[in-house]
Amino acid sequence: MSHPAGTIGPVKILHTADWHVGRSIRGRSRADEHRAVLAEIADVAGREEVDLILVAGDTFDVVAPSAESERIVYQALLDLSGIAPVVLIAGNHDHPRRWRAVAPLFEMGRVTVGATLQRPEEGGVVRILTETGETARIALVPFVGKRGIVTADDLMALDPFEHGGKYAGRVEAILDKLTEGMTSDDVNLVVAHLMIAEGRLGGGERVAFTVEDYAIPATAFGGALSYVALGHLHRLQSVPAPAPVWYAGSPMQLDFGERDDEKGLLVVDAEPGLPATVRPVPLTAGRRLIQLAGTLEELETRAGEAELADAYLKIVVHEPARAGLGDVVRELFPNAVDVLLASPRDIGATGRDVRLGRPPRELFIEYLERVNASDDDVVALFDEMLGDADAT
Numbered sequence: 001m002s003h004p005a006g007t008i009g010p011v012k013i014l015h016t017a018d019w020h021v022g023r024s025i026r027g028r029s030r031a032d033e034h035r036a037v038l039a040e041i042a043d044v045a046g047r048e049e050v051d052l053i054l055v056a057g058d059t060f061d062v063v064a065p066s067a068e069s070e071r072i073v074y075q076a077l078l079d080l081s082g083i084a085p086v087v088l089i090a091g092n093h094d095h096p097r098r099w100r101a102v103a104p105l106f107e108m109g110r111v112t113v114g115a116t117l118q119r120p121e122e123g124g125v126v127r128i129l130t131e132t133g134e135t136a137r138i139a140l141v142p143f144v145g146k147r148g149i150v151t152a153d154d155l156m157a158l159d160p161f162e163h164g165g166k167y168a169g170r171v172e173a174i175l176d177k178l179t180e181g182m183t184s185d186d187v188n189l190v191v192a193h194l195m196i197a198e199g200r201l202g203g204g205e206r207v208a209f210t211v212e213d214y215a216i217p218a219t220a221f222g223g224a225l226s227y228v229a230l231g232h233l234h235r236l237q238s239v240p241a242p243a244p245v246w247y248a249g250s251p252m253q254l255d256f257g258e259r260d261d262e263k264g265l266l267v268v269d270a271e272p273g274l275p276a277t278v279r280p281v282p283l284t285a286g287r288r289l290i291q292l293a294g295t296l297e298e299l300e301t302r303a304g305e306a307e308l309a310d311a312y313l314k315i316v317v318h319e320p321a322r323a324g325l326g327d328v329v330r331e332l333f334p335n336a337v338d339v340l341l342a343s344p345r346d347i348g349a350t351g352r353d354v355r356l357g358r359p360p361r362e363l364f365i366e367y368l369e370r371v372n373a374s375d376d377d378v379v380a381l382f383d384e385m386l387g388d389a390d391a392t
Contacts, residue, residue: 005142010134010269011130011134011136011270011271012048012267013053013189013229013267013269013270014045014054014084014268014380015056015227015230015268016056016248016265017058017091017193017230017232017247018248018250019059019073019251020059020250020254021065022065022066022278023061023063025337028312031072032135033252033286033287034072034286037251038072038076038079039079040251040284041251042079042083044267045084048267050083050084051130051131051134051136052087052128052130053087054233054247055077055087055088055142056089056191057089057091057093057142057193057231059094060073061359062359063093063098064095067084070300077106081106082254082303085124085130086111086112087138087191088112088113088141089113089114089143089191089192089231090113090143091232092232094143096115099113100113100115100116103115114126114191115142117140117174117320118140120139120177125137125138126138127366134186134272135187135188137182137186137187137189138190138191139175139182139191141190141193142192160177168215168216169219171220172217175192179222179225183224184224184272184273185238185270185272185273185290187227187270188224189227189229189343190227192231193230193231194214195214195215195232196218196241196245197216198217199235201376217385218240218242218245221241222242223243223275225244226243226270226274227244227246227278227300228245229246229248229266230245230246230248231247231248232247233247233249234254234261236248236264236280246266246277246278248265248266248337250263251264252285252287253281253288253289256289258289263284264282264354266281266340267280287289287310287311287312289312289313289314290308291340292316293318294316294317294318296325296329299317299329300341303332303333308333308335310335311335312335313338315329315333316341317341318342319341325339355362361379364382365379
């Protein structure tokens, strides 16, 4: 525990999110990296002697994860629950019914699962009594899609005038319902999987669920809250708001759009009636993603650099297309997962990557690039169709 028995002190919270266990990179498994980074998170939790652990959604990368992915996630949660109580919510990549099925078992091991949105008195708000003697009151806001938000209105018994009919207004009304009655006597927390309008994308998020229609204003979180733990965006960041609002980001680089991001988790000290203090803690277990660009001659000078040895590489070659060029580059950089020509029309001429085991969205984007038809709106529509298929 963080404080001697019988004394009252801050509640120390570890906030993590967006594990995306099961994510591969161009067909290469990242299971060992996920095991390593989740063990690193448990090490931080033990070293910091935290009182509470919040996991803000997207523990899995797909709604139907493999048995290996389930083993990795479930073992990580059990390891964390041996250190402190864990509160977890489902994200847009998670299947809420799968989480709801295993929730009773996890509750036996100090893991509370918010699989679907619930009324405050039916599990939408949970209270955790910490070993420091404080009570943490936590509103659970798992991801809700546009279709699900209508059902959520009925669940919360909201009137149409309370939200104006739009997604953002409805979510704000739900937040109001879940947090009403919170007083300064408790540590008041929200753990949510949401897109906040002021947040910055990390590069690996599903586009359809980060567009403007899903954006919630940061003002939705009132100043009476001690801390808001968010998942969904993969970049660790604070969001300007009346209360302390933070995204923990993903614990390792998941996509080349995240190659410049420093990954980590958040350690939070929260006391009743006061805004929390937040400290980022870096995580280093995952392999880095690095992009190189240049002529073949320029690339040859970088082959063998120490920082590239354990990284996944994306190579952009400034050369005319010719047979065998991709093979030459891969001989120089065996851990290259993408070899592309600088000209968009020639992308893919260096050889085809293995498709087996790669996410459908990744393959669809690659196809659009290959036919010179890249379009974010088309990708967003594909994501919506994919989401509908996943939910069936």
